[in-house]
Every structure is written in C-alpha cells, then in structure tokens.
Amino acid sequence: MKRLLTILFATMLFLAACNSAKETNETTDGAASDDVVKIKVASLIPPMTDMLEAVKPALKEDGVDMEIVILGDNVQPNQALKDKEVDANFFQHPPYMEQFNEAHNANLVVVQPVYHAMLGAYSNKYNHVDELPEGAEVAVPNDSSNLARALLLLEKGGLITLKEDVGLTATQKDIVDNPKNLKITEVDLLMLARTIDDVDLVTMLPAYAEPLGLTPKNDSLIDEGESDFPIVVVAREDNANDEAIQKLAKHMAGPEIAKFIEENFSDTYMTASE
Template sequence: MKKLTVFMMAFLILAGCSQGNQAEEKKQEPKQEDVTLKVASLIPPMTEILDEIKPQLAEEGVKLETVVLSDNVQPNTALAAKEVDANFFQHVPYMEEFNRKNNAELVSITPVYFANYGLYSKKFKSAEELPEGATVAIANDVSNIDRSLSLLAQHDVIKLKEKKDVYYTQKDIEENPKNLQFKEVDLLMLARAYDDTDAVLMTPAYAAPLGLTPKSDALLTEGTENDFAISLVAREDNKDSEAIQKLSKAINSPEVRKFLKEKYDETAIPAFK
C-alpha cells in the first residue's frame, strides 16, 4: 500500500512537472507579429473601400496602410519599385500598358467594381445635340483612349475599324458623322475640361466633384460588359502571399458590396460575385 502511494505521488509530481514545462514552453513561444501591407491609391471610393476593410484585416493579423498618391503614374511606379505591396486605382488594360512600357510584372489580383464611364456635357442635354465639329475631351493614355472611343462606338456616335492592335486610337475611326474633334488631356484634367469643351468622357470619380453622376447626368454610359473594372493589383513576386490573399478576400467581401450599394449605387457597380 505504501509502495502504491509513493508511486502515485511520483506520477503526480512528474505530470505536474510536464504540465509546468508545457506551460513554460507556451509562454516562451514568440507571438506572431502582424503583417503590414502598404496599398497605394488615389481618390474615393477606392480609398474609402480600403478604410472600410481595415478592421476586418486587422482581426486577421494584417495591418493595412493606405498610401494616397497624387497622380495616376505613381501608384504603379511605387509598386514596381517595391515601395508599396499593392495598389488599387486602375483597370487591367491600364496596368498592362504600364507593364509593356516599363518591363514590369504587375498582376491583377481581383476586380472590385466598374466605375460607370460616361459622356458629360455642360452645354448639351443629349449626344444627339452635339453640333458639327464639337470638341470632346478624352484621357490621353492609350487604354483610356481605347475606352472612350469604344463607348462612343457602342452608341453609334462613331464607327471604328476592326481592331488590329491592342488598343483603338483615333486613326481607327472609320466614320465620324458629326466630325467630332477629340482633345486628349491628362486623366486628372478631365474635370477641368468639362468647362472648356463641348463634352468630356470620364469615370464617376472625376465627375463626382462636379456634382455629376452617370445615371442622372451622363449623356451616354458604358455599363459592365468590358475589361475596365477597377482592380486590386500586386506584383508577380507577392501575388500569392497570405497577406495579399487576405486583402483580396476582404476587398471582395459582402461588406464592400453593401458599402458600394449604400454609398455609390449610381457610380460603382460591384465586379465580383
């Protein structure tokens, strides 16, 4: 009986020591640090969407830092130079043109929303009212020249030749019944062109500061059957990282869909299911 008692006491002591060691080992295990993701962007609603998903990502160990830049070139140059981890401001054709010009390896992670592109005029109430020789402002980068001309062709304002290159240019205009004159300006100057030209083609982000929305004010709109969804973009070398994939999931979440529906229903159409 005494031997059994001694044995039980020894067993309990050993068990206690083992549990104590395990507890000590747990205490000594280093706490996994949060990962910081820097995402370059420009203007609302992109910046607001990033703010919307910060709490969700924080719960998953990802600290999201939005880097707001001042033009539509810096977000890609910063991403290519690894100064940021991703960007959120552009459509895929714009990204592809940057890659071609800069031998870069930026990749689209996921589409987020369609910025409903439209034709606006301060002087005329319909596209039919545009006079002979009217001046129409369009963005001067090749992807948005293509986009602008395609929208006008979609509505039979002009007719384009069969596409033989990556992008349409003004040289591809086959028929131009009103002899419209296209003025190519920097993307960030489109809002100013609204005052200086007969009409301007632009996204809701640049129309909004003028108090304009696609559904209420645009003479023509683009819709969603196109490749121009505003997308989350990263690099080939980090596209599969856990943090980027968490960001991708968060930016395509029901919360973002609800946010767009409640705040940007007229201007931003979710591009994800």
C-alpha cells in the same frame, strides 16, 4: 535556523516563478506583435481610398496592418509597386495594368477584381448627343487603354465610326467616320473633370464624375453599360500569393465592400461578383 533557510528557499522559488511568468508574458506579447504583418497599398482618390478604409478594421483583426499610400497621378501607384515601395495598389483596370507592364517591363498581376466603374460622356452645355454642334470639342483620356475605351463609347453614341474589330487598340487614327468633325482632345485622366466647362463633351469614369455630382445612369449623354473593365487589386508576381495580400483580396471581395457600394454608390458601381 533551519526554518529560516526554508523560508528563504521558498521566497527564492516564488520570485523565480514570478520572473519566469513575466518573461513568458513578454515573449508572448512580442510574438503577438510580430504576428501583425504591415503592408502598404497605393491608391489615388475616392471611392478607391474609401473602400480600402472600409476594410482596414477587419483586415487588422485578421493580422494585417494596412497603410494606405495616396499618390498624385495615375502612373505613380504602378511605378511604386514595381519598385517595391508598396506591396499592392488599387486604382486601375486590367488593360491599364497590362499597358504599364508592356511599357515598363514590369510583372504586375491582378489579385482581385473588386468593382465595375461605368464610363460616361458628360456635358454642361447639351442634353443629348444630337445637340452637339459641328466641330464640337470632346475631351478623352490620354492613356492608350482608356483612350480606346472612350473612343468605343463615342462610337456607341453614334458620334464616330472606328475600324472594324479595332477594340482596345483604338486610337484616333482608327476613326473612319466623324460626321460632326469632332475635335477629340486627349487629356490626363486626373484632369478630365476640370475640362467640363471648357469643352462640349467629356468622357469620365465615376470616380471623377462623382465629385461634380454626376452619375453615369442619371447624367451621362452616353453610358457604357456593363463593363469589361473591373477596378482591381494589383500586386507583383513575387508577392501576389503572400498571405497578407491574399487576406487583402479576401476582404476587398467581401461583405464590407458590398455594403459600402450598396449604401453609397448603388447607382454608380457594382461589385465585380455581380
């Protein structure tokens, strides 16, 4: 009888130990699951979406599960970020972000510059700006920061002259000389590529020229050269220093993106660290 009690006691101890180990493993597994932070990052089109995809695996290994939210126009990503529907976005340069902040009383901030995109002026009808006829139609972006950038590009090409030192506040009202009497038509940024067959000249960023098989270095009649408009990761003031956002920034400035640009867009983009 004494021996039977001993066996029963030993069995109970063994089962208790098994249950304890199981509970420990479940707790550990749950903690590991809880350690993965989920974030949403809004974007628009390639190559921005492709770059986000390129860093997803490394970011996941770093404890951040990123969902890429693809939106339909160039206002939605900032509005979604302001409304806390997403945690960050990646599609714009700082002047565009600042324009949104001013217009919408927002507090978006730059977290990480990633790459430079060169603005170019393209034509399916002419090979040089000197060939543009009197009254030629030129399509440019209709948002203020990119409009000013396009007007500065046209000035660089000798097509117009702007008021001195007008810079990124330039509008068509600041044109003081237009020798060819160009008709400058303002178009939504996402629609510019569709105008290339209908106008004489169109100013586009590489993300919109690339699907047409065009690059600024090889195909533009005027190119911007080195740009002061890096495409940046943007967050809000209240979450910009969160660990997950900082990890995203680290990877977007890391070797994954440098390799992606070198292998796919060496004649179109350069990393912001270059």
